[in-house]
Amino acid sequence: MDDYAHCADLVRRRDRDRYLCDLFAPQTVRRHLFALHAFDIETGRIRDSVSEPQLGEIRLQWWRDALNGEAGGHPVAAALTATMAECRLPADAFSAFLEARAFDLYDDPMPDQATLEGYSGQTSSMLLQMAVMAVAPATAAEAATACGHAGVALTMFRVLKRLTVAPAAAQAFLPGDLIDRHGVDRGALAKGDITPGLVAALAEFRRAARDHLALAEAAAGRLANRPRAVLLPLALLRPTLDRMDRLQNKPFGTGAELAPWRRQWLIWKAARRF
Secondary structure (H helix, E strand, O other), rough: OOOHHHHHHHHHHHOHHHHHHHHHEEEEOOOHHEEEEEHEEEEEHHHHHHOOHHHHHHHHHHHHHHHHOOOOOOOHHHHHHHHHHHOOOOOOHHHHHHHHHHHOOOOOOOOOOOHHHHHHOOOOOHHHHHHHHHHHHOOOOOOOOHHHHHHHHHHHHHHHHHHHOOOOHHHHHHOOOHHHOOOOHHHHOOOOOOHHHHHHHHHHHHHHHHHHHHHHHHHHHOOOOOOHHHHHHHHHHHHHHHHHHHHHOOOOOOOOOHHHHHHHHHHHHHHHHO
């Protein structure tokens, strides 16, 4: 299995929805999306694979070194560095990504919505922008606004999904100003306690995610040449947020998760519109 095939297999196993979206990219550039998304998966699971933050920092430093040419035979790092070179992706964007990922390692709470948006800009939005540069480079400049808002919407969506099954791990990403405004106790939230304040806070968080989604869709609609595979993950947000709204008094559990067949259908349907 070559490096890109390894990345494709990793994305298929760990993030089936994104794998299906990537398949709608032209075959000549599809491998670059697999490399970017495998990198996201590998760095995103560092927190869960180490026993203390310092070990996670060492892993992040390894990635910094790997992207500077010291991959040491790691297939994801090798594929990503090849993609960066072929598509002329800026190294400083990946350095900022790794710096932002350090937040994942600690239990410090996200202070406010603006900080969350900044984190999203350096992580999810950055990867979307790099994906556009790889798939449709002529569109990259005009796609910046769509990628920016889409990245924030996707980050908030992932926080909400993670919160349903692992409130202790996800609660740090809920903005502090939101938590304080609704009088939510983080300790109680981490234990899975459901209070009226939590229900109200999550409803506001979902509305903010919808706002960014609407701005992303509007910006994408203005693109003359829309990079469909890059933006297809947005197709799953609104239907899932709708289910979360209906289950607002039961925010924990997998009830809001869409069936696999429906997620696949939504992706296919959205691809036909682009």
